Amino acid sequence: MKIRNFYVIVSLMLIIGCNKETLMPVPSSGINSFPEGTLPVPPVSKPLMEGIYRATANTTIFGDTMVVKWNRYGVLFTCRNGKHFIMDAGYLDSVILIQGYWRDGYSDATGLCNMSISGPEGGNDLLAGKPSANIIIRGTYGANNEAPNQSITLQYIGPFSQKVKNSNFYILGHRAGGRNSDRLPVSENSIAMVKFTERLGTTGIEVDPRISSDGVAFIYHDPDINTRLTQKGLLAGDVSAYTWLQLSSFVKLIHGERIPSLEEVLTFAIDSTDLRFVYLDMKSADAVPVVISVQQRAIQHAKDKGRDIVILMGIPDTDVLNALMACPDYRNVPSLCELTVDDVRMLNSKVWAPRWTLGVQNGLVQQMHDEGRLAVCWTIDSPNWIRNYLDQGIFDGLVTNFPYVVAYHHYIQE
Amino acid sequence: MVLVSLSVVVYSQKNDSLKVRLNHYTLTIGTGWTHYINNLEMGGQNLQKDYAGVSLKFFWEPEHRLSLGLETGYYKLFMAKGQLTDNTTGQVDRSVIPLIFLIRMRIIDNVHLGIGTGLALIMNKTVGGKQKVVTETISLSNFELSGAYIYPLSKHWLVGGEVKLLHVGNTEDNMCTIQATCAVRF
Numbered sequence: 218m219k220i221r222n223f224y225v226i227v228s229l230m231l232i233i234g235c236n237k238e239t240l241m242p243v244p245s246s247g248i249n250s251f252p253e254g255t256l257p258v259p260p261v262s263k264p265l266m267e268g269i270y271r272a273t274a275n276t277t278i279f280g281d282t283m284v285v286k287w288n289r290y291g292v293l294f295t296c297r298n299g300k301h302f303i304m305d306a307g308y309l310d311s312v313i314l315i316q317g318y319w320r321d322g323y324s325d326a327t328g329l330c331n332m333s334i335s336g337p338e339g340g341n342d343l344l345a346g347k348p349s350a351n352i353i354i355r356g357t358y359g360a361n362n363e364a365p366n367q368s369i370t371l372q373y374i375g376p377f378s379q380k381v382k383n384s385n386f387y388i389l390g391h392r393a394g395g396r397n398s399d400r401l402p403v404s405e406n407s408i409a410m411v412k413f414t415e416r417l418g419t420t421g422i423e424v425d426p427r428i429s430s431d432g433v434a435f436i437y438h439d440p441d442i443n444t445r446l447t448q449k450g451l452l453a454g455d456v457s458a459y460t461w462l463q464l465s466s467f468v469k470l471i472h473g474e475r476i477p478s479l480e481e482v483l484t485f486a487i488d489s490t491d492l493r494f495v496y497l498d499m500k501s502a503d504a505v506p507v508v509i510s511v512q513q514r515a516i517q518h519a520k521d522k523g524r525d526i527v528i529l530m531g532i533p534d535t536d537v538l539n540a541l542m543a544c545p546d547y548r549n550v551p552s553l554c555e556l557t558v559d560d561v562r563m564l565n566s567k568v569w570a571p572r573w574t575l576g577v578q579n580g581l582v583q584q585m586h587d588e589g590r591l592a593v594c595w596t597i598d599s600p601n602w603i604r605n606y607l608d609q610g611i612f613d614g615l616v617t618n619f620p621y622v623v624a625y626h627h628y629i630q631e
Numbered sequence: 632m633v634l635v636s637l638s639v640v641v642y643s644q645k646n647d648s649l650k651v652r653l654n655h656y657t658l659t660i661g662t663g664w665t666h667y668i669n670n671l672e673m674g675g676q677n678l679q680k681d682y683a684g685v686s687l688k689f690f691w692e693p694e695h696r697l698s699l700g701l702e703t704g705y706y707k708l709f710m711a712k713g714q715l716t717d718n719t720t721g722q723v724d725r726s727v728i729p730l731i732f733l734i735r736m737r738i739i740d741n742v743h744l745g746i747g748t749g750l751a752l753i754m755n756k757t758v759g760g761k762q763k764v765v766t767e768t769i770s771l772s773n774f775e776l777s778g779a780y781i782y783p784l785s786k787h788w789l790v791g792g793e794v795k796l797l798h799v800g801n802t803e804d805n806m807c808t809i810q811a812t813c814a815v816r817f
Contacts, residue, residue, distance in 0.1 A: 431762070469672075
């Protein structure tokens with residue numbers, strides 16, 4: 218009898234334990250909230266508010282230092298330990314109101330947050346476009362959807378260093394901003410993620426092009442349709458076996474978005490974001506000719522709109538390399554090569570992108586710099602390694618699933 | 632799965648009072664009703680979920696309560712036809728051929744419980760969106776739970792019934808089946 222009970226219990230545990238645990242609740246203010254009744258913060262005020270802040274109350278959870286950085290859609294407060302605040306801001310009279318939610322990149326902790334900068338504590342100066350050394354941000358935060366009741370106070374220490382301001386460092390969101398397993402509120406490799414990614418601190422994205430059976434380039438990481446990436450639906454098997462119409466009609470990504478075409482992603486990145494770097498991490502050698510034509514159209518579109526954005530075809534393996542070399546005029550295709558520096562030179566790639574486990578490789582990176590190329594490193598997620606690579610390396614960017622951690626360690630550099 | 636396997640192995644070391652001789656082998660064929668447990672998040676309307684399925688099992692039955700075996704079969708999971716999404720019509724069929732390593736234990740006279748894990752070949756046929764596409768995918772993480780009543784008609788022939796739950800890991804499909812079985816022991 219006992220063994221039968223044990224059998225049943227373990228079987229139940231197996232079934233229940235197989236459930237995915239990839240969702241993290243977003244508090245009710247959502248990802249696109251805006252403080253009601255407020256006016257948009259003037260563009261001139263935003264850089265004056267950016268900088269390094271010291272937490273002077275309740276430093277246990279968030280640490281004693283925060284970086285505040287505006288993006289196209291809102292303002293990011295990011296901490297050393299992976300916690301970050303995804304906030305919107307507006308002003309009313311002389312008060313800047315900031316509201317949103319905080320989350321922890323390394324756990325499922327999250328909560329609502331409301332903050333403000335009163336007129337005498339910096340609001341007046343910021344809204345008048347004047348620098349202020351005495352900005353104090355006061356507010357409260359809570360857990361999950363509970364009303365914020367823990368106080369938090371941030372005291373402005375100073376602006377970003379001149380080194381940071383002068384640098385052209387790229388914070389590249391892996392799969393457009395993070396993996397599904399990172400429990401973000403939008404799906405990896407989706408238009409929604411391209412819209413959301415700057416809120417996480419990215420200045421560029423890495424996405425994964427494939428090709429449909431009828432020759433449409435689309436963005437999707439895995440070779441098959443699976444429940445890691447998609448809502449459980451009618452299609453299964455090799456994703457590239459399906460037509461674009463079938464994929465766009467029958468498949469929804471894990472948070473309900475459609476699989477985007479490469480063209481849609483690039484157009485959105487150019488038209489609706491401030492992203493400066495798009496890394497097309499080719500998942501299929503067959504897709505190379507199609508991706509080249511989409512890439513060329515996107516580059517032309519960016520030129521027409523006066524957008525400062527680089528769009529590079531990533532070369533992750535020799536299959537893609539050979540496919541690219543089979544194309545006419547391949548040395549003029551803007552590319553990013555993950556292989557050796559010799560391959561970089563052969564392809565005339567603009568960027569060398571070694572795997573992070575190979576080390577900082579400052580000698581080779583310097584060679585790339587001397588040749589007028591950039592070097593970015595993929596995909597680095599550990600806070601300690603991120604800090605080490607920023608301190609010791611001379612890369613021009615990092616690909617990461619935790620852009621807010623890279624943002625913290627980058628912007629806090631002296 | 633490891634814990635369950637270990638518990639079964641340990642418990643099965645008890646001597647079986649019903650043993651006739653060592654090292655039987657049985658070949659079992661089964662057929663019956665299959666039902667797809669619909670957990671589709673998209674396109675789950677207009678779904679045909681009930682079909683007939685067949686299975687084939689080979690077991691080694693030593694002197695103890697434990698039997699080890701391999702099972703395969705063919706199960707059509709579902710067919711969706713008609714208006715598949717808001718703007719697309721078509722037909723989608725999914726079927727599966729599992730190849731499962733089974734551990735089966737006699738709990739009481741003629742009643743057996745089994746668990747198994749193994750491979751499954753998932754076949755998906757889609758007609759719609761301007762093209763017919765057939766894909767075949769190997770799923771590596773699948774499991775099966777089963778309960779069977781096996782009645783010996785003679786020294787060599789057995790008949791019975793079986794209830795089974797099959798989980799296909801790659802697509803997270805679940806199906807149950809009730810089958811009549813016929814086995815030959817040698």
